Amino acid sequence: MKQIKTDVLVIGAGSGGLSVAAGASQMGADVILLEGHKMGGDCLNYGCVPSKALIASGKAAYGQSHSDGYGVANVVPQVDYAAAKDHIRDVIAQIEPVDSQERFEGFGVNVIREFGHFISDTEVQAGDTVISARRIVIATGSSPFVPPIDGIDTVPYLTNETLWDLRDKPEHLLIIGGGPIGMEMAQAHVRLGSKVTVIEGAKALGKDDPEMAAIVLDNLRSEGVEIVEDAKASRIEGSDGEVTVHSEDGRRFTGSHLLVAVGRKANTDNLKLDVAGVETTRSGVKVDASLRTTNKRVYAIGDAAGGLQFTHVAGYHAGVIIRSMLFGLPSKAKTSHIPWATYTDPELAQVGLTEAQAKDEHGDRLEVVRFHYEHNDRAIAERKTSGLIKVMVVKGRPVGVSIAGHQAGELINLWALVLANKMKMSQVAAMVAPYPTIGEVNKRAAGAYFSPRLFDSDLVKRVVGLVQRFIP
Missing domain, CATH: 3.50.50.60 (FAD/NAD(P)-binding domain)
Known part of the structure; x- marks a missing residue:
């Protein structure tokens, strides 16, 4: 030894x-x-990197079949699922040298x-x-956590570790778990031509703000993802090519493949x-x-x-x-400034407290500022107007931000900076954002905080009136 x-x-x-x-x-x-x-661990080989690469393949297919709104004729995408997996392997190979x-x-x-x-x-x-x-x-x-569902050890199933070895496109993919991994893979596969059913024991995207999650889930349903909530899996049976999931309330769901995505x-x-x-x-x-x-x-x-x-x-x-x-210096980990994102389309992002958490913690001191994507000119030009940002503010400082919409994962970066450095809404409002950008959503949210203070204030109007009367 x-x-x-x-x-x-x-x-x-x-x-x-x-x-x-x-x-x-x-x-x-x-x-x-x-x-x-x-x-490189899970992220490079089985998690963040391959999943985002597959999402990119799905986005390319979706763009071909939904381009007529931009003056370009729709076409039926010719999806080669195995080639999409080759794309994933190439992406991993490009990043591997770093790790x-x-x-x-x-x-x-x-x-x-x-x-x-x-x-x-x-x-x-x-x-x-x-x-x-x-x-x-x-x-x-x-x-991946595989729950002890009756029969699960007798049927073939996939996890985020084994999904990437699958070369043939699933005809009907069943997904147990409606969290971020489940919803990302559901949308990617439905865009690549699979039928997809998500089976969730509670609420899909249940850890996120319900109002924001609804924006994402509504869009996924409109694309053809079947999302079944309050359906706790109780038994699984079947064989290769035909798997059936039974829920506790008696419902049955049958598909060609099963992906287990209930947590880690x-x-x-x-x-x-x-x-x-x-x-x-x-x-x-x-x-x-x-x-x-x-x-x-x-x-x-x-x-x-x-x-x-x-x-x-x-x-x-x-x-x-x-x-x-x-x-040898004191150093502690915090979570209040940690952002996260779900890379569906539209994206879902969060940093700090959700609205419900902020209400519980701050009560009447809380102000919730909202700005809708439909008022952003770049979002209109891109036809990406389904979205909302909510900023939870206490005494002029943001304590949490929720975003559902186009590029939400990019937009949340600014707010992560703001929360990490305990900045004020006035500092965000002072930022000048280039026009037209999706990033203006952040500045407009800050503007929405100050607008009533400026435009609905009798004191401000009296001061302006006096200035106009007495200062030449």
């Missing part, structure tokens, strides 16, 4: 682990990175391609190597965390505000930490713990 020592041991080469390894190594720490599967073993070895990181598990509170075994580390980072990410679980089962004194919760590794576990030498970040499961959160967590590990 080979034994080595290091300053920082990172377990997992996904977004968070790679960020820690690169940052710590380039700042002078001795770093070892363990990865027993693919460099490659060779690149990180160039930073000075010792990359070991093995899974690891704890053998003491400071030691991890990976293959035939025992690594002793001053600081250990658990960055193992998450995997932290990858912690094989780490032997109890050996290191690291406690877990139902959602992942137990951490404090500084992302330290119950073993103070061990940190957990990203999906493994059991909080918000987004790639950009893992990257943010990496910055938080680097400050603590390398410089």
Whole structure:
């Protein structure tokens, strides 16, 4: 057995682990990175990247069949599903070098391609190597959660990890789960020519503002996605090419393929965390505000930490713990400024509190500012007028923003900046946005906050009247 020592041991080469390894190594720490599967983790290989590439294929097909409103004749798109999957593989291949073993070895990181598990509170075994580390980072990410539905182990099903290997277009895709992954894949597949039924046990996009979610869901239904809510799956039966999902209320749904997209679980089962004194919760590794576990030498970040499961959160967590590990400075992770987006068409984005959350927290002090896309000239020109932005404001400061509409995922960036820096609505209103852009939606929302204060104020009108009378 080979034994080595290091300053920082990172377990997992996904977004968070790679960020820690690169940052710590380039700042002078001795770093070892363990990865027993693919460099780049879930996001590159099974999640964000391939899903957005497939969404792009669906968008191209949809554009061909819905162009007559722009003066261009509609055509029936000739979809080659296997070629769309080749497109996905090419996209991954273009990004892979950024996450490659060779690149990180160039930073000075010792990359070991093995899974690891704890053998003491400071030691991890990976293959035939025992690594002793001053600081250990658990960055193992998450995997698709497959619920224990009766019969699910007897039928073929897909997850976000296996969907990308499918080369033949599903004739009728059943999706259990109406969250972001389920709805994104539903729209992409219906645009590529599949029939799609989404089976959701509660409400589709239920973690988002209901008013904003309705804008997205209405459009998906108009494109042909069947969305069945309050249909908790109780039993599954069938075989390759014909799968039937039974719901608790007696409804049945039969399709050619089944995609399970009900959520994710932290990858912690094989780490032997109890050996290191690291406690877990139902959602992942137990951490404090500084992302330290119950073993103070061990940190957990990203999906493994059991909080918000987004790639950009893992990257943010990496910055938080680097400050603590390398410089000994206090550093805590926050969630109030973390944005997220669902990449349907229209998109759905959120940062900070939703309207309901803001009402609960701030009561009568809350003001909700609204601006509709139908009043944005660029949205009119693009025929993308189905959309709304809501800004939750308390004493002149935004505490949350919800956007449903064209480029919502891009628009939310400004508000993430505003919330992160505790900026005021006056600072957003002072911004000059180029005309005509979708980005004007943000400025117009800020304008909607100030308009009644300026145009409906008797005091303002009296002041203006006096100025006009007495100042030459």
